[in-house]
Amino acid sequence: MSNGNFCERILAAAQRHPDRLALRVPDIMAPPGQHEDITYGELAMAVARRQAELDGAGLKKGHRVLLFMAPGIPLYVTLIALLAMGMVPVLVERGMPRKTLRATLATCGAQAVIGDIRVLRLWWLFPPLWAIQRFTLSGGFPGIRNLNAIPPT
Numbered sequence: 001m002s003n004g005n006f007c008e009r010i011l012a013a014a015q016r017h018p019d020r021l022a023l024r025v026p027d028i029m030a031p032p033g034q035h036e037d038i039t040y041g042e043l044a045m046a047v048a049r050r051q052a053e054l055d056g057a058g059l060k061k062g063h064r065v066l067l068f069m070a071p072g073i074p075l076y077v078t079l080i081a082l083l084a085m086g087m088v089p090v091l092v093e094r095g096m097p098r099k100t101l102r103a104t105l106a107t108c109g110a111q112a113v114i115g116d117i118r119v120l121r122l123w124w125l126f127p128p129l130w131a132i133q134r135f136t137l138s139g140g141f142p143g144i145r146n147l148n149a150i151p152p153t
Contacts, residue, residue, distance in 0.1 A: 007047075007084035014044035025072055036073045043077065050081035056150040057135065059112055061086035066108065066132075068092050068115025074137050078114060094119075105129065120144050 013022070018041030027034040038046070059065065065082055067089050069075040082089045090108045092101065105128035112133040113120065121141045123129040135147040 005083070007080055010040070010047075010080060011044060014040040018044070023073065023076055025076070028070060028072070038073050043080075046073075046077045047081045047084065050077050050147075051085055053147045053150050054081060054085060054087070057112070057133065057145070057147060059085075059087060059133075062088070063111040064088045064090055064109050066090045066092055066105070066110045066113035066115070068094075068113060068119045069137075070094070070116060078137075102126065102128075114147060117141055117144065 010022070013020070018039060020040050021037060022040040022043045023036075023038050025036045027036050065087055067075065067078065069078065079089055090104070090110055092104060096104070105126055110128075110132055112135060113123075113129060114135045114137070117136040117139045120134055120136055121144070123134055123143060134144045136144050137147055140146045140149075
């Protein structure tokens with residue numbers, strides 16, 4: 001088995017089989033049984049776009065990035081992009097007790113957070129989020145930038 005990371009394996013699969021199914025994720029916002037699909041080719045393109053957005057936002061190798069995102073294709077695209085760029089994703093559960101959440105935010109050393117606008121719009125309630133970059137993948141809100149709207153560098 002190769003010592004290459006799994007992001008390299010995804011890219012290799014995208015080159016060999018761009019039309020093959022890469023991910024099938026239950027759509028938690030839809031009726032039961034619904035899912036989102038993405039092929040390896042689509043996944044590779046989405047990851048490349050996300051990497052350009054992250055780079056345009058000034059995020060660099062070694063940065064810790066909090067992810068407040070629901071399970072779905074955007075989460076996996078963001079996770080793969082972060083790992084491929086050498087960043088450290090810090091996953092936060094939605095149902096995490098407030099005390100545990102506050103401790104995680106205070107100790108993880110994150111430089112940025114990417115999350116659902118419905119959660120991040122309350123960023124001002126959590127002092128550890130005051131001094132880091134805040135991004136969402138849809139819409140905007142005072143103090144939060146839309147990652148998709150950041151031009152690549």
